[in-house]
Amino acid sequence: MSDSKRHTIAVLVDNEPGVLARVIGLFSGRGYNIESLTVAEVDAAARQSRITIVTSGTPMVIEQIKAQLDRLVPVHRVSDLTMVGPHVERELALIKVRGTGEKRVESLRIADIFRARAIDSTIDSFVFEMTGSPDKINAFIKLMEPLGLIEVSRTGVVAIARGSQPI
Amino acid sequence: MSTEPMSGAEIILKALVDQGVEVIFGYPGGAVLPIYDALFKQNALRHILVRQEGGAVHSAEGYARSTGKVGVVLVTSGPGATNAVTGLTDALMDSVPIVCLTGQVPTHLIGNDAFQEADTTGITRPCTKHNYLVKHVNDLARVLHEAFYVAKSGRPGPVVVDLPKDVQFATGPYTPPAEIQHRSYKPQTKADSRRIEQMVELMAKAKRPLFYCGGGVVNSGPEAAQRLTELVRLTGYPCTLTLMGLGAFPASDPLFLGMVGMHGTYEANLAMHDCDLMINVGARFDDRVTGKLAAFSPGSKKIHVDIDPSSINKNVRVDLAVVGDCSSVLADLLKAWKAKKPKVDERAIAQWWKQIDGWRKRNCLAYEKTDKVIKPQYALERLYALTRGRELFVTTEVGQHQMWAAQFLKFEKPNHWMTSGGLGTMGYGLPAAIGVQLAHPEALVVDVAGEASILMNIQEMSTAVQYRLPVKIFILNNQWMGMVRQWQELIHGGRYSESYTASLPDFVKLAEAFGAVGLRASQAGEVDDVIREMIKVDRPVIVDVCVDQTENCFPMIPSGAAHNEMLLGPADKAEKPTSEEGMVLV
Ligand SMILES: Cc1ncc(C[n+]2csc(CCOP(=O)(O)OP(=O)(O)O)c2C)c(N)n1
Ligand SMILES: [Mg+2]
Numbered sequence: 122m123s124d125s126k127r128h129t130i131a132v133l134v135d136n137e138p139g140v141l142a143r144v145i146g147l148f149s150g151r152g153y154n155i156e157s158l159t160v161a162e163v164d165a166a167a168r169q170s171r172i173t174i175v176t177s178g179t180p181m182v183i184e185q186i187k188a189q190l191d192r193l194v195p196v197h198r199v200s201d202l203t204m205v206g207p208h209v210e211r212e213l214a215l216i217k218v219r220g221t222g223e224k225r226v227e228s229l230r231i232a233d234i235f236r237a238r239a240i241d242s243t244i245d246s247f248v249f250e251m252t253g254s255p256d257k258i259n260a261f262i263k264l265m266e267p268l269g270l271i272e273v274s275r276t277g278v279v280a281i282a283r284g285s286q287p288i
Numbered sequence: 289m290s291t292e293p294m295s296g297a298e299i300i301l302k303a304l305v306d307q308g309v310e311v312i313f314g315y316p317g318g319a320v321l322p323i324y325d326a327l328f329k330q331n332a333l334r335h336i337l338v339r340q341e342g343g344a345v346h347s348a349e350g351y352a353r354s355t356g357k358v359g360v361v362l363v364t365s366g367p368g369a370t371n372a373v374t375g376l377t378d379a380l381m382d383s384v385p386i387v388c389l390t391g392q393v394p395t396h397l398i399g400n401d402a403f404q405e406a407d408t409t410g411i412t413r414p415c416t417k418h419n420y421l422v423k424h425v426n427d428l429a430r431v432l433h434e435a436f437y438v439a440k441s442g443r444p445g446p447v448v449v450d451l452p453k454d455v456q457f458a459t460g461p462y463t464p465p466a467e468i469q470h471r472s473y474k475p476q477t478k479a480d481s482r483r484i485e486q487m488v489e490l491m492a493k494a495k496r497p498l499f500y501c502g503g504g505v506v507n508s509g510p511e512a513a514q515r516l517t518e519l520v521r522l523t524g525y526p527c528t529l530t531l532m533g534l535g536a537f538p539a540s541d542p543l544f545l546g547m548v549g550m551h552g553t554y555e556a557n558l559a560m561h562d563c564d565l566m567i568n569v570g571a572r573f574d575d576r577v578t579g580k581l582a583a584f585s586p587g588s589k590k591i592h593v594d595i596d597p598s599s600i601n602k603n604v605r606v607d608l609a610v611v612g613d614c615s616s617v618l619a620d621l622l623k624a625w626k627a628k629k630p631k632v633d634e635r636a637i638a639q640w641w642k643q644i645d646g647w648r649k650r651n652c653l654a655y656e657k658t659d660k661v662i663k664p665q666y667a668l669e670r671l672y673a674l675t676r677g678r679e680l681f682v683t684t685e686v687g688q689h690q691m692w693a694a695q696f697l698k699f700e701k702p703n704h705w706m707t708s709g710g711l712g713t714m715g716y717g718l719p720a721a722i723g724v725q726l727a728h729p730e731a732l733v734v735d736v737a738g739e740a741s742i743l744m745n746i747q748e749m750s751t752a753v754q755y756r757l758p759v760k761i762f763i764l765n766n767q768w769m770g771m772v773r774q775w776q777e778l779i780h781g782g783r784y785s786e787s788y789t790a791s792l793p794d795f796v797k798l799a800e801a802f803g804a805v806g807l808r809a810s811q812a813g814e815v816d817d818v819i820r821e822m823i824k825v826d827r828p829v830i831v832d833v834c835v836d837q838t839e840n841c842f843p844m845i846p847s848g849a850a851h852n853e854m855l856l857g858p859a860d861k862a863e864k865p866t867s868e869e870g871m872v873l874v
Contacts, residue, residue: 135471192442192598194470
């Protein structure tokens with residue numbers, strides 16, 4: 122669909138059993154996209170978790186997604202960060218690369234440029250850790266491919282609005 | 289505010305009593321035995337033993353929809369819970385407040401594939417408004433009170449509370465229902481006042497306005513229907529209702545255009561198509577109402593009043609969204625309209641009515657009058673005529689008979705018409721009628737049924753007989769799954785694949801076998817007599833009305849067609865074959 126757009130949505134929920142299944146079931150049951158989804162408790166005292174969902178859809182679908190999320194009983198707040206305004210998005214990736222000789226040196230050099238850190242190393246492999254926008258991580262992974270990319274583990278996007286206000 | 293410690297089972301019953309529950313529909317089993325034991329020792333709650341758990345949920349729906357109260361169900365774990373799934377889905381689709389208590393295996397066995405274990409919260413997550421698994425007796429009272437709050441507030445719906453057996457045995461504190469302040473669930477009931485003003489403005493300017501109202505008005509309580517009636521009469525604008533909304537506006541009022549939708553009237557559907565302002569109160573632009581979306585009411589501005597924001601702009605983009613409870617919005621609207629006394633465009637409205645009256649003259653519900661066979665429409669006309677002046681509640685099964693009932697029975701008040709609209713569940717009508725009759729012991733309760741549908745929950749006859757509930761099952765027996773046959777005739781080249789029931793029971797004998805009364809009408813001349821007899825008998829009755837096997841239900845907007853492409857009768861079908869696109873739709 123032509124007017125389909127990527128949106129990053131933050132959802133504050135009660136951290137209770139089944140809440141993630143409710144959210145995921147909503148997306149699969151109604152045929153919405155999930156590009157990525159992350160969840161973790163953010164307020165232990167209030168037992169609240171924050172779910173960050175990256176999805177895409179037409180304006181009408183996005184409006185539906187938000188309304189459908191909002192009417193789930195354990196949901197406190199739904200905030201469409203893409204609509205709210207400037208926000209930052211970050212993702213963490215762990216990337217395993219195997220190689221020796223020039224390729225090994227080259228992978229280290231590129232990691233340096235991307236500010237990826239080697240957090241594990243053997244004589245023929247590295248595990249790099251990097252945070253950044255999904256685009257930056259994609260670019261890094263692409264460059265690692267010819268240098269012996271073995272495995273990737275990514276967290277999915279977490280996001281927060283810029284400025285002093287909470288969602 | 290905790291009281292003496294009690295067992296979990298006692299806490300459950302106390303919570304129900306404190307929530308004002310009088311009747312529970314249920315069926316026992318191993319995982320709910322402590323609750324049944326506690327039930328045995330008390331008198332405040334009446335338990336109705338159904339014959340299948342599916343029947344329990346539909347009965348609770350009938351009870352809820354005819355009273356406005358929450359319907360309560362109690363079933364065991366595993367198969368008890370899975371049997372309830374259809375009813376829960378039905379209640380979700382039609383926004384019926386239900387609290388369904390399910391037994392569960394003891395907490396330490398959960399996940400072990402224990403005997404009669406099912407992942408009830410997992411299975412019912414998509415077919416409930418919310419569900420809970422109570423793992424500790426200390427949470428029990430709170431969760432139960434919350435369940436009632438969630439079931440009935442906002443857009444009502446079914447809530448499941450899964451109760452492990454050890455929690456029913458454990459001892460814990462009871463907390464009475466305080467004014468619940470749910471941490472996160474607080475639906476908006478009062479609309480933004482600016483929206484009300486905008487609504488008045490749009491309504492005042494309209495030249496071809498139409499009220500299009502639905503089950504939300506009924507769910508909002510009887511005063512919502514009164515307010516709607518007052519408002520419609522004040523404006524003099526035409527009003528149509530959805531299948532779920534019948535009774536929200538008096539059918540006898542000249543401003544009423546009949547039902548809208550796939551089998552709605554010609555005038556209602558053409559008015560939907562041609563209006564310049566659609567005032568949707570508590571309806572949800574269901575595909576059975578809109579027909580082909582691209583051609584849906586192309587020239588109108590649309591206002592949508594709904595308590596559920598997710599219903600707004602879901603299928604149809606609207607120009608003014610008003611989130612709020614119908615009753616509250618209608619009260620505000622009435623006040624604003626009376627205060628403003630807007631000058632409506634009298635000439636345009638008169639012209640609009642002239643156009644509508646022209647459509648009315650088509651007399652779209654006309655059918656062939658004959659005494660050779662019993663036309664199903666005739667049987668319903670007689671049912672209506674011979675029950676006028678009585679407190680009549682009608683439930684239905686699903687199929688042609690359901691649509692004819694919606695067309696030919698007229699409802700003046702809300703909560704008197706109970707049908708499975710959203711899910712279209714065959715087997716709904718009989719158990720629903722049982723629930724209605726329990727709530728209204730003196731009233732006449734009729735399930736308008738098809739011979740195929742009634743067999744889906746026929747076991748509930750036994751329940752009706754046990755509790756002396758004089759429900760009347762009025763079967764329009766055409767020996768076919770008539771609605772399936774109609775689609776096969778119109779859309780699938782007359783290939784009647786598996787829509788004929790070659791071996792039907794003798795319904796008169798069947799009634800007698802259950803200990804009820806069986807009556808039959810085989811000729812038009814017998815219809816009045818059996819209806820009179822049916823009303824007279826103070827026991828459950830099955831009436832087998834042998835109707836024309838080939839009759840089709842018109843008007844009909846085939847799937848994928850627009851409102852102005854309606855089929856008015858058998859002669860119409862050849863000229864308007866169903867589109868390929870429409871064929872894939874249901
Ligand atoms: C549980 C269920 N299964 C299948 C259907 C599909 N269906 C819709 S109407 C219908 C036929 C109903 O036949 P009957 O009860 O005799 O009513 P009639 O249309 O003949 O009046 C069927 C099979 C359904 N609505 N519900
Ligand atoms: Mg039939």
